[in-house]
Amino acid sequence: MPRILAIDYGKKRTGLAVTDPLQIIASGLCTVPSHELIPYLKKYFLAEEVSLILIGEPKNLDGSATHGTALVEECIRIIKKHFPDMPLKKLDERFTSKMAFQTMIDSGLKKKDRQNKGLVDEISATIILQEYLRAQGGGF
Numbered sequence: 001m002p003r004i005l006a007i008d009y010g011k012k013r014t015g016l017a018v019t020d021p022l023q024i025i026a027s028g029l030c031t032v033p034s035h036e037l038i039p040y041l042k043k044y045f046l047a048e049e050v051s052l053i054l055i056g057e058p059k060n061l062d063g064s065a066t067h068g069t070a071l072v073e074e075c076i077r078i079i080k081k082h083f084p085d086m087p088l089k090k091l092d093e094r095f096t097s098k099m100a101f102q103t104m105i106d107s108g109l110k111k112k113d114r115q116n117k118g119l120v121d122e123i124s125a126t127i128i129l130q131e132y133l134r135a136q137g138g139g140f
Helices: 035-046 069-082 096-106 117-135
Strands: 004-011 013-019 027-031 048-058 088-092
Touching: 004 035, 004 069, 004 117, 013 035, 013 069, 013 117, 027 035, 027 117, 035 069, 048 069, 048 117, 069 088
Parallel strands: 004 048, 048 088
Antiparallel strands: 004 013, 013 027
C-alpha cells in the first residue's frame, strides 16, 4: 500500500511527514529548504510509492486567508505542474505550529532544541497527517 505525504509549506522551510506503508502511523520525514521541495519530492517519489499529498492550508481564526495562503497556493500550482497525476488535498492547518511547539515541550525537549524552526515545521506536517488519518477513521 502506498504512503501518504503531508507538507507544511513555508517561505523558507517546508516540513514533511509520511505514513507507514499501511497508512496507519504518521511520522516526521524531514525539513527541506522550500526552494528544494520539488527536487526532493522527485527523488522521494522514485524511492517510495505515494498515493496522496496533503498540504496545510493557512487560515485565520475566522477562516479567511493569511499572508501565507498565497505562498501555499503557488506551491500547489508548482506541485501539480511537476506531478500532474498525484492527488493533492488541502487541509486546514490552523493551530498546528502551536500544537507542534507544545508537543516539543511535552516531550521534554530543551529550550534550545525547541528553537529549531525546522523541527517545528516537521512536527506540524506530522500533526496535519495525523489529523487526516483520524478523520479517515484510522491512524495513531
